[in-house]
Amino acid sequence: MNRHFLVRRTFARVALRLSRWKVAGEAPPKGILVGAPHTSNWDWVLTMLLAWDSSVQIRLLVKNSLFKGPLGPLLRATGAVELDRKNPGATIRALLADSAVDDAFLLGIAAEGTRSKGEYWKSGFYRISRQTGIPVTLAYLDAPSRTVGWGPTFELSGDVGADMDRVRDFYADKRGFRPDDATPPRLREEDAPPAE
Numbered sequence: 285m286n287r288h289f290l291v292r293r294t295f296a297r298v299a300l301r302l303s304r305w306k307v308a309g310e311a312p313p314k315g316i317l318v319g320a321p322h323t324s325n326w327d328w329v330l331t332m333l334l335a336w337d338s339s340v341q342i343r344l345l346v347k348n349s350l351f352k353g354p355l356g357p358l359l360r361a362t363g364a365v366e367l368d369r370k371n372p373g374a375t376i377r378a379l380l381a382d383s384a385v386d387d388a389f390l391l392g393i394a395a396e397g398t399r400s401k402g403e404y405w406k407s408g409f410y411r412i413s414r415q416t417g418i419p420v421t422l423a424y425l426d427a428p429s430r431t432v433g434w435g436p437t438f439e440l441s442g443d444v445g446a447d448m449d450r451v452r453d454f455y456a457d458k459r460g461f462r463p464d465d466a467t468p469p470r471l472r473e474e475d476a477p478p479a480e
Contacts, residue, residue, distance in 0.1 A: 309434030
């Protein structure tokens with residue numbers, strides 16, 4: 285392990301111990317990471333500590349407005365990737381090109397898309413996984429048990445309802461910092477009328 289990862293891992297383990305949070309599970313070698321529930325800015329901090337504790341680098345998609353001002357350099361230093369929500373195509377294409385040549389490619393997506401309660405999750409993680417064949421890993425935090433961790437990794441079948449049932453089952457007992465603000469795991473595509 286190089287010195288950079290060793291320093292980060294040591295820092296993460298000390299910070300997690302002092303804050304009485306624990307880590308569960310193991311990081312996948314490659315994956316599209318879905319992080320939920322997403323109800324607080326602390327979610328990002330815990331995600332970084334989880335990655336550093338596991339000695340991995342996550343490319344975390346973050347809306348570009350957060351890169352303005354003093355937070356920008358910190359976000360870039362931790363592997364965050366600017367995402368223009370009005371025109372995400374160029375960013376996604378560049379990341380997909382990286383995924384083809386990087387055996388340790390981990391792309392983190394907050395599928396809820398917002399810290400406020402919404403009706404649907406964003407389906408970007410689903411489309412990217414299906415397009416690349418990279419499996420999905422369900423990362424999580426659970427505030428009541430003070431646990432942040434790596435959940436199951438699986439390949440999507442293309443049956444959106446069945447795949448999302450697996451996602452719903454896993455997150456059913458996970459609670460964020462503000463449980464009332466969590467968006468239930470459901471994609472708009474699940475409610476779309478069947479194609480004729």
